[in-house]
Structure formats: structure tokens, C-alpha cells
Amino acid sequence: MDEILSLDHITFTYSPDEPNVKNAVEDVSFTVHEGEWIAIVGHNGSGKSTIARLMNGLLFPQQGTIKVMNEPLTEENLWEIRSQMGMVFQNPDNQFVGATVQDDVAFALENNGIPYKEMVKRVHEALQQVKMDQLLNHEPQHLSGGQKQRVAIAGALALKPRLLILDEATSMLDPQGRAEVLATVQALREETGLTVLSITHDLEEAILADRMLFMNGGEKFAEGTPSEIFALGDQLLDLGLDLPFAMKLTKLLKQDGVELQGEHMTEEELVNDLWTSNFKK
Amino acid sequence: MDIQLQKVSYAYAKGTPFEKRALFDVELAIPSGSYQAIIGHTGSGKSTILQHLNALLKPTEGALQIGDRTITAGKKAKDLKPVRQKVGIVFQFPEHQLFEETVLKDIIFGPMNFGVSEQEATKRAHKLIELVGLPHTILEKSPFDLSGGQMRRVAIAGVLAMEPEVIVLDEPTAGLDPRGRKEIMDLFLQLHKERNLTTILVTHSMEDAARYADRIAIMHEGKCVLTGSPEEIFGNAEKLATYRLEAPRIVRFQRELEAKIGRRLQTLCLTEEELARAITAAVREERAGQ
Numbered sequence A: 001m002d003e004i005l006s007l008d009h010i011t012f013t014y015s016p017d018e019p020n021v022k023n024a025v026e027d028v029s030f031t032v033h034e035g036e037w038i039a040i041v042g043h044n045g046s047g048k049s050t051i052a053r054l055m056n057g058l059l060f061p062q063q064g065t066i067k068v069m070n071e072p073l074t075e076e077n078l079w080e081i082r083s084q085m086g087m088v089f090q091n092p093d094n095q096f097v098g099a100t101v102q103d104d105v106a107f108a109l110e111n112n113g114i115p116y117k118e119m120v121k122r123v124h125e126a127l128q129q130v131k132m133d134q135l136l137n138h139e140p141q142h143l144s145g146g147q148k149q150r151v152a153i154a155g156a157l158a159l160k161p162r163l164l165i166l167d168e169a170t171s172m173l174d175p176q177g178r179a180e181v182l183a184t185v186q187a188l189r190e191e192t193g194l195t196v197l198s199i200t201h202d203l204e205e206a207i208l209a210d211r212m213l214f215m216n217g218g219e220k221f222a223e224g225t226p227s228e229i230f231a232l233g234d235q236l237l238d239l240g241l242d243l244p245f246a247m248k249l250t251k252l253l254k255q256d257g258v259e260l261q262g263e264h265m266t267e268e269e270l271v272n273d274l275w276t277s278n279f280k281k
Numbered sequence B: 001m002d003i004q005l006q007k008v009s010y011a012y013a014k015g016t017p018f019e020k021r022a023l024f025d026v027e028l029a030i031p032s033g034s035y036q037a038i039i040g041h042t043g044s045g046k047s048t049i050l051q052h053l054n055a056l057l058k059p060t061e062g063a064l065q066i067g068d069r070t071i072t073a074g075k076k077a078k079d080l081k082p083v084r085q086k087v088g089i090v091f092q093f094p095e096h097q098l099f100e101e102t103v104l105k106d107i108i109f110g111p112m113n114f115g116v117s118e119q120e121a122t123k124r125a126h127k128l129i130e131l132v133g134l135p136h137t138i139l140e141k142s143p144f145d146l147s148g149g150q151m152r153r154v155a156i157a158g159v160l161a162m163e164p165e166v167i168v169l170d171e172p173t174a175g176l177d178p179r180g181r182k183e184i185m186d187l188f189l190q191l192h193k194e195r196n197l198t199t200i201l202v203t204h205s206m207e208d209a210a211r212y213a214d215r216i217a218i219m220h221e222g223k224c225v226l227t228g229s230p231e232e233i234f235g236n237a238e239k240l241a242t243y244r245l246e247a248p249r250i251v252r253f254q255r256e257l258e259a260k261i262g263r264r265l266q267t268l269c270l271t272e273e274e275l276a277r278a279i280t281a282a283v284r285e286e287r288a289g290q
């Protein structure tokens, strides 16, 4: 698989003149390959959004190199690179530029010189994908929290990016809305080979990723498949995380003396094990 | 403090071409001391209701009873300060709530505004910053130089510092890390019990609604369509689906297991601990029966 993004020994501080302030990101390296789905997890203030801003060129590191599509990110190639990178920020209010929902989604396309007809088509498609095509002419500021997040997601999808960076992009969606957005992103991955980096506190979502990056205090604490990361057990709690539902229940059941064959990350596995180990005659 | 919504309707930008009706004849009674969750699909009107509870929005039709105050559509409501002192709201976006130069100033603003001395307010700020899981050094920082989850925690500390009788929470855990989620929801529950507060929680986490609330209301397209206990609300999967909602993970797991083993567990479980106990009991019965 081809490399699409890499961070090489990245260090960043918001206050370069104050040596006593801890770096927001400390010597972080990782590589993302085309088509991968990466979940970035970690406690509040562990540096996740800062990394997103660095990847997007909103901030530049004091040390280290970021490469996007094998090119070091610089002020010069920033716009070119951004046109291939969809980004949804943690707070959608910081992202809105258009006076109406459809203008807002069209904004980045217009900047990228997408022809008018194609633009209109993409805007409608993207808003349909997030079920916001009923509110085309609404002011983005005057939407409910979840509606704002949907519009922000549509803005990123309309770009048809190669790389999609989501910073807690579904944190205010209802469970169905969250599932729909995940399904849309999954479908795009299959159709277009989209690469996804999703910063999330939703562990049930993180389980579905190919790989997880686990941040702690600005440093990369661990990197691995979801099974590898969640095998860290109680260490997760110490560092601000928790166990996913099925693992938590597995643990409680074992404490109560229920027989089970393994540690289970998914509900389906746990139901099956409960059945074969305890109920099947 | 008893709260009652009587046929409350609300339209944003009423009387303009942009008029948008968000609430339709909402009836909801929240008895003093209860823990009420409000759930519902995106855009169903939950945040609009919450903003009525401290008179940030006033009904365009109907009336609202907050303790001994009545706020009626079309009538001028004078001196809302006592209401705002007693009802503390944690907004959906913490950025909308923070405005001072430093975190400390932000937290003490509310209490001082209602007559608490600076010394007392500062004492509260130090205690609360710890309770919401942040280091004391953060008090000197600008609230806008914080991460999303840190801002959320500061906004929560600011509301708790006012020591309100009614705590209104709009998606209070969005942006919190998993451990913080649990700790802060447990903190709200502890305060709810210790101080006999009335707590109103809007959440997309069916798990939190099931675990913490004693009553749940469902909003759907601007109407309050169903109220009941967590067992009543989450026991009825078909009803939930018509409002585009689903049962908590725990309940869905219980139903899957029940389908597999061909019988029901004793009760509908709303927390992991309850579910583990019920499954353990079923496993024991199974062993005894063999």
C-alpha cells in the first residue's frame, strides 16, 4: 500500500516563548497508507486536535516533517494539498463561511475551481448523504447542534477528498445519524479508496478502525489494531479511556464466575460465546 | 423546583420570512427532585426547550411554570435574575458559554453576578476545577486556549459554581474522553442526590439516559410524544424506531441474548452491572436445571 501521510518526529508548542509550558505534541511519528481507516484516541488535551491542525497546515511544527502524498507540507503547496484533504473540525461553528447551508458546502469547491454545474451536483449529493437536503437555504449558524455537524461533514464530502480527517465530527449526532455517517464513509472507502483519520472518544467506533493511535500527554502512547490497543486493559482507564461495552461486560461476567472462552470486543462474539459455553446443550 | 411546560410552542424569527417553528404544544411536567432525560432525533427541539427553562427563550404560545414563576407567551416577564440564578444551563457548545480572559474569571463570574463574594467564588472555583478533572494551573489560562474537552469541563465548573437548584445539561458529555464522561456523569448524579437537585439531561447517549434518569421524555419533530420510566421507554423497541431512536446497547444486547437462548431474563437491565447479574443468574439456573 502507498503512503498517503506521514508525521516524522513532530513536536509542537502553542507557546514557543515559554519554555516551561509543556509541548502540545511531543515527538510524534506515524505513517498512514492509502485506503486505511485510522482512529486517534486519547484523553482530553492529549494533542489530537493539534495533530489534526498540523496535518491540515493550520499550524506548523517547530520540529519534524509532515508529508502528504510523499511531499513535505509547506506554505507553498498547502492549498494544493488541502484540495485533496477534507477536514471536519471539532466545533462546526469555527468552520462555517457561507450565508446558507448550500453556499457553505459550495465554498471550498468554488475555491478549488470546480465548474459550476459539477459544483451544484456535488453540493446536493453531499447534503443528501447527510440528510440535510431539506435545509439548503438555512443559515448554518441557526441550526441545531447535530444539523451543524451534518453540514460540516457534507462540506468535507463534497470535496471528494483522498484523505478525510474527522475531529469528533459525529459527537452531537443521534445514534442513527452517527451510524448513517459511518456507513456513508465506509461506502466511500469501498468505492473510492478514501483514507480516513477519525479522532474520536467513541470506543465502539474505534473498534471498527484498521488501526488505532493512542495519544497521552502529547505523545503517542501506543499504536496498533483495536484488539492490540484494548488488550491494554486497566491501563486504558488510567490514561482516560475505558473498555468497549462487550469487553466491560465480559470482565463483569468473568468476575461473577460465568464461563467464557476469551476476551470479546464485539457483542456478537460475546453472545455466541455465552451461548456455546453456558446454554447450549 | 417544579417545572411545567403548558402547551408551549416556539417559533424562531417569528413574524419574519425566516420564521421557523421549533416547538408545538409541548406538555411536560418535571417534578422537583427528579432526574429527567430528554431524548430525540437531531433537530427535534431539545435545545429549544432547554433554553426556555431559564427564560433565554420565551414561548411564543403557551406558558411555562418554573417554581413559583410563570412565564406566559405575549406577556412581559420582569426580573428574570432569580430564575437564572436557580436554573443553571450547560450549553451544547461550551464555546457559547465562555467569554472571560481567564478560566478563573469565567468560573467566578456567575456566582459573583449573583452576589457571592470574590473570595468565596474563588474558593469554589478551586474546588470545582479539581472535581471536573483539571489541574489548578488551568485557572490562569485563557478559556479559548484549551482543548474541546477541557473547555467543556470549564463550562461545567462554571455552572456548578452558581450552586443552582435546577441543573440543565445539553449534551454535557460530548467531547469528553471516556473516563471523563463517566466521572462527570457520576458527579452530576452525586450532586443531584446530595443536594436534592432537579436535573434535566438532553443526550444522544441512550446509555446515559438509561443509567442516570428516572424519567425520560421523547421529542419528535417539535412535539413531546412520549414520557415514561427508562424501563417503559426502552422496553418498547418498535415505538422507539418510529421516532428514529434505538434502545441502549445494553438492552439490545439483552434482546439478542434472549433470542439466542430462547427465553427472557428476569428484568430489563439498564446498566452493565445489572445485566451481568441477570445473565449470571440465568447461567446458574441453566446449570441447576441440567
Ligand SMILES: Nc1ncnc2c1ncn2[C@@H]1O[C@H](COP(=O)(O)OP(=O)(O)OP(=O)(O)O)[C@@H](O)[C@H]1O
Pocket (backbone or CB within 6 Å): A014, A015, A024, A042, A043, A044, A045, A046, A047, A048, A049, A050, A051, A090, B144, B145, B146, B147, B148, B149, B150, B175, B177
Ligand atoms: N489555541 C491554543 N492555545 C494554547 N494552547 C492550546 C490551544 N489549543 C489547545 N491547547 C493546549 O494544547 C494541548 C493539546 O490540545 P488539543 O486540543 O490538541 O487536545 P485534544 O487531544 O484534541 O483534546 P480534546 O479531546 O479535549 O479535544 C492541551 O493541553 C491544550 O490545553
Ligand SMILES: Nc1ncnc2c1ncn2[C@@H]1O[C@H](COP(=O)(O)OP(=O)(O)OP(=O)(O)O)[C@@H](O)[C@H]1O
Pocket (backbone or CB within 6 Å): A141, A142, A143, A144, A145, A146, A147, A172, A174, B012, B013, B020, B021, B022, B040, B041, B042, B043, B044, B045, B046, B047, B048, B049, B092
Ligand atoms: N437560532 C435558530 N434560528 C432558526 N431556527 C433554529 C435555530 N436554532 C434551531 N433552529 C431550528 O429549530 C429546530 C429545533 O432545533 P433544536 O436546536 O432545538 O434541536 P435539537 O433537538 O437540540 O437538535 P440536536 O440534537 O441536533 O442538537 C431545528 O429544526 C433547527 O433547525
Ligand SMILES: [Mg+2]
Pocket (backbone or CB within 6 Å): A048, A049, A050, A090, A167, B147, B148, B149
Ligand atoms: Mg480535540
Ligand SMILES: [Mg+2]
Pocket (backbone or CB within 6 Å): A144, A145, A146, B046, B047, B048, B092, B170
Ligand atoms: Mg441541541
